Amino acid sequence: MLVRRCAIPLLSTLGLLAGLLAPVAGADARRTPAECAAALDCTAADINLLTMAERLEFVRAMESGPAAGLHAPDRWRNIEGVITFFRDRRLGAPGSWVSYVDAGIVEGIERGVAIALGRGTDEFGNLGSARWASYLTRLAAGAFTTRSAHDQAWSEAEQASTDHGVALAEAHGQVATPVEQRFFQFSEVYRWTLRNRPVVLDLLLVYGGLIHPELARLRVPFYDWFTDVSESAPSYHGCELAYGFAQLHPVAGVTGVAGLFLAYVEDLFDEYLAGHAH
Structure with missing residues (x-):
């Protein structure tokens, strides 16, 4: 009888331990x-x-x-x-x-x-x-x-x-933090740039010379580099730039997607020139 009474709590304890040590349901999901x-x-x-x-x-x-x-x-x-x-x-x-x-x-x-x-x-x-x-x-x-x-x-x-x-x-x-929201705006600029090739090339023709002396001349290869979905470097460098801007908030007061794009262009073009000899 004593053995039986001791066995009951022992079995209960072993069962509890087994439950604790068993994989949690859904843990391998x-x-x-x-x-x-x-x-x-x-x-x-x-x-x-x-x-x-x-x-x-x-x-x-x-x-x-x-x-x-x-x-x-x-x-x-x-x-x-x-x-x-x-x-x-x-x-x-x-x-x-x-x-x-x-x-x-x-x-x-x-x-x-x-x-x-x-x-x-x-x-x-x-x-x-x-x-x-x-x-x-x-x-x-x-x-x-x-x-x-x-x-x-x-x-x-x-x-x-x-x-x-x-x-x-x-x-x-x-909810996005203010920095995340400003960073997200850059991704919106990127998609807008992809959808508006003629508009962007016209912007670079008109304003390129004011931003960099070579930008207007190299606007097509620069645009093709920036919007090339088969390359990771432009998006990575773009993210670095955009996140830095988002933290400092230097684009305050700029309105419209085109304005935001032009605000980023000088630094993006420098990244382009760093990897391309002309």
């Missing part, structure tokens, strides 16, 4: 970058849990894997540059405003690839998904005969997924 790139079904909630280093791995795995079959092995190198900047500056921790916005962008790309490949039609509620799918389908078919047409479609897809990311952050009660 966190998806890895490789799993997300292979399945193309990670939600923005899944992506929000990834670090920026892991998101960089995820985007690169999509480019070298499933997206390569759509002639898109390098279509998000500029986004790689932005994510690399976030990683290096330790920005965008899971659950933050930056994290949710970025998760919306990456989710839109992921689902766009999946839809374009015929691997389902679920957009995950992300308006960027269908636009990315359309962009990729046209890209694979060789439908973009001009740089302007390509950049327009790319920027519209990224804009839609970015807007979804902003809404996602707001839905989770996250």
